[in-house]
Structures are given as structure tokens and as C-alpha cells.
Amino acid sequence: MSSQLDLFGDELPDPGDERLGGFHAPKSGAPETEREAAIDVYPRSGTQRRRVLEAIAAAGDAGMTDDELTLELGICRAAARRCELKGDGWVEDAGRRRRTSVDGTAAAWRLTERGRAQIGRLEAVQ
Numbered sequence: 001m002s003s004q005l006d007l008f009g010d011e012l013p014d015p016g017d018e019r020l021g022g023f024h025a026p027k028s029g030a031p032e033t034e035r036e037a038a039i040d041v042y043p044r045s046g047t048q049r050r051r052v053l054e055a056i057a058a059a060g061d062a063g064m065t066d067d068e069l070t071l072e073l074g075i076c077r078a079a080a081r082r083c084e085l086k087g088d089g090w091v092e093d094a095g096r097r098r099r100t101s102v103d104g105t106a107a108a109w110r111l112t113e114r115g116r117a118q119i120g121r122l123e124a125v126q
Contacts (some may be wrong), residue, residue, distance in 0.1 A: 025123055052081040053067075055107055057119045063094030063108030067101050082109055090115035 051073050056064050069078035085091045086109070094110040111119065 001116035007033060012094075048075050048077070049076065049081045049084055052078055053085055053090060053111075053115065053119065056082070057111055057115070059108075059110070061094065061110055065098055065100060065106035065108050066102075067106055068098075068108075071101060085115070088114075090118055 005029055052075070055069055055073055064072070066079035066082055069082060070076060075081065082091060089112055091109045092112045094108040096107050096108040098108055100106045
């Protein structure tokens with residue numbers, strides 16, 4: 001299994017590096033502290049992304065909101081990981097809205113066909 005550091009070799013990226021991706025690269029306009037935090041979590045982001053993917057899969061068509069993901073998984077950046085999965089075409093809006101823990105309303109997310117296929121491949125490897 002490849003490491004999250006494979007993109008950068010043995011070193012974590014510089015906060016000025018554009019390879020951090022659309023959410024945290026300098027072109028995104030993210031403040032330096034946010035880019036540094038992204039670098040800090042970078043080695044764990046693949047594991048977190050997988051946990052988010054598996055939690056959404058387990059929820060079925062009901063899906064999960066970002067708030068539910070954060071509370072269930074204890075990942076404070078669960079929304080960022082879910083955004084990455086959405087950007088890769090693995091999750092989509094389930095068309096459902098639910099109340100959040102802070103009395104807001106949030107979209108629930110479910111797997112796409114691509115996401116279901118990916119979960120099937122992950123389960124076959126285990």
C-alpha cells in the first residue's frame with residue numbers, strides 16, 4: 001500500500017507547494033496556518049479518507065452528514081476528507097437534509113456507483 005508521503009518522497013511538502021491540492025495550496029488563498037495544518041495531517045489523510053468512505057458506505061442510502069461523520073469518527077476535518085471523496089467522484093449528495101449538532105441543516109452524503117465499486121475492491125483485499 002502506498003504512503004501519503006509518496007507524492008513528496010520522504011519529506012513533508014513546503015507550505016508554499018502547490019501539490020497540496022485545491023483546498024490548501026497557496027493558489028486557494030488558504031492562510032499559511034491552514035496550509036501548515038494540512039501538512040501536519042497529510043500523513044493521516046488517506047486513513048481518514050478511508051474511514052469516512054467506509055462510514056458513508058455503512059450508512060447506505062440514508063447517507064451521513066459532515067457533522068455526523070465528525071461526531072462518529074472523531075475526525076475534526078471529516079468534511080475536508082468528504083470533500084476530497086466528492087471531488088474524486090466517490091460520494092454524492094443523497095438528497096436528504098438533517099439537523100446538525102449546532103441546530104443547522106446539512107446535506108447527507110452517500111456513495112456513488114464509483115464509490116460502491118471502490119468499497120468492493122477494498123473489501124476484496126481484506
